[in-house]
Amino acid sequence: MLPPGVSAGTFAGAVKQFQGIVGKDWVFTSDEDVALYKDSYSPFWGEKDEILVSAAVAPSTAEEVSRVVRVANTLKIPIYPISTGKNLGYGGSAPNLSGSVVLDLKRMNRVIEVDDKRHFAIVEPGVSYFDLYRYIQERGLKVWIDTPDPGWGSVIGNAMDHGVGYGFGPFRDHFYSHCGMEVVLPNGEIVRTGMGALPNAKTWGEYHYGVGPYVDGLFGQSNFGVVTKMGFHLLPAPESYLTGTVIVPKRNDIVSLVEGANLLEHAGVIGMPEYGSPLGGFGGADQEMRSLMSKPGGPSVADLDQYAEKTNRGFFRLTVQFYGAQKVVRAQWEYAKEVFAGIRGVKFNEGDFIKFPATQEQLDKAHKVSIGVPNLAIFQIGARSEFNPSPTDGHLWFSPIIPKSGEAILEAQDVFMKAFRDMNMPSLVSPFSTPATWMYRAFVFIMGFPVYRNNIEQNKKTREVFKHLIQVAAEHGWGEYRTPPVFQQQVTDAYSYNNHALRRLHETLKDAVDPNGIISAGRYGIWPKQMRGQKKA
């Protein structure tokens, strides 16, 4: 396969030049090798619209990246940078534009610096959460990483895609907690942002802004450059960790529950709150619940409350997590109980307590990502089991951001249940659904849609439902924070205030910084000028 608009001769010349820069072993052109850059969870598996790449190049330094980018810019070869390519559910390592050359940064895997007195790190894009964790553990450094689940992805790549984790406060917003970048621009020039722009910078990983306009945000979820180094703030390793559970009996108690959790979280008392319902989850519903759910128009709030009371399990559950000195976390739990004490019928259960270093038994039992330990256990959920008799081949994440309130949760449940009914599809949402809480100041009402490698019809149907939900969400003022390439145009189209003024600004910047449109064409709806009309349609 050739990049679009590039002749065989030009492409062969480009490959030869790439080989001269990075070495023959690090330029991949065989079918077997380039197939590895397909999206493992592609919703187009086996269809003509599946995104393919023409080649991959793996440089090992920022200088090599710069030289490769210069060649691409001169010959107008579209390139698509990836860090480690494990953005599963949001596109993996596949570009938006078929035929792009993947710029694979996995060999740039150096941890430049970790400071456990001033609590920051500076890393390259090939450094995974496992790599950074190992670096810290082997040196006995007193800092924690904030890791997503699974933890095999790139620290930089996850931040650049606005990825999130499970830890304390704003640390789990990985772009928010970054500090300073090194970026190769489309013309090959290397720039540093924030304090990194200062030769011999002493505070690259600590002070975000440097002086003058702050440009870092332009490089996230975009196509204005290739990030080759980045700083991150880290959490000082806490002395201990405590969890507690708050259970409320009625559906509408979610409003008070969220208000209380917001108060605690925004004041820095708790880490990530986790909501759930003792009535939902794995295991399936009993006969009474099935009968309630099949009532025309669905069950009433009174029906559901009555059922919850009868089962004596409560309606909603909140798990709170405390990090810090032992006597502090104990006092914080007591304070948290006071905050929720006004909810009639509320129950409290104290959970796990860990004084670090954790024992192996404690580690085995813990939700590891909550205590900064990267792992891959989440893939077990996808395996065939009693609760998952028909495993899928992957998933697509639908990730609308909704307000951080109980009212918004209840509204989102109703709106999305109706949307599934309207589409005559089994609903992924129920009156017990709760949002993910990775964002520090908002909820994400996430749903995972299955994809299959041998069921084109089902994948087509999934894409239709997904597109419908994007539209429904937008009608209610909810937009997705992140989405697979196939939906990026539609998702960004929804951010349309003042006749798409934001899109026009992005395009103006794109044309100025990357006039040949070589980097990540189409990423998050930003197409090069020469492709704009055809790709937007």
Add this chain to the structure above:
Amino acid sequence: MAGEREGAPYSNSERVRSGAVIVEMTSPLALAFRAESIQWGLTAHGIHDDITDLWYHHLDRQWRTAPAPLAGITLSTSLFCLETFARDYGMRVWFRAVHKNRPDGLAEHVLSGDERLVEQAAALCRGCDGEWGRAFASFATALPLAKSGKIQQKIVETAAPPYEEPRPMVSWIIGPRPRNQSGPIS
């Protein structure tokens, strides 16, 4: 090692011994493979689907320093994680066989990968008398080297094994990417 068998069942300069084997500890098929592999002197690592500890404590270091072929019988989720990691170290899946017990009482083995490995594994499978775990262990001691660009798939039917297999398992071999691999620019 006590009880270790001497020598491999094959002799060929183009063969290589698996560095270790990975075994899903809930699978009778995989446990049979494990027992036989140990007899052949191979180091066996047991997992319960999650490969985190194995990867973090062993494979990451080994693949960084001396990538070597590895054989296993695991769930497909474990292989997906290993395969995805393997790419980052210049490793590839040379061969895989997906095993399934069919309602008609037969076992079905879908073999795919490098054609030399598929051909030889298919012959081994047909003659294994339902004991694929044992046969695959001996195969792992002398693997044909994978060549690039010759991929094929074969389906082999055998008698079902005498035990209940709770979940479909995958046999696989991961090894270094063939150095001579290059593709036409087309």
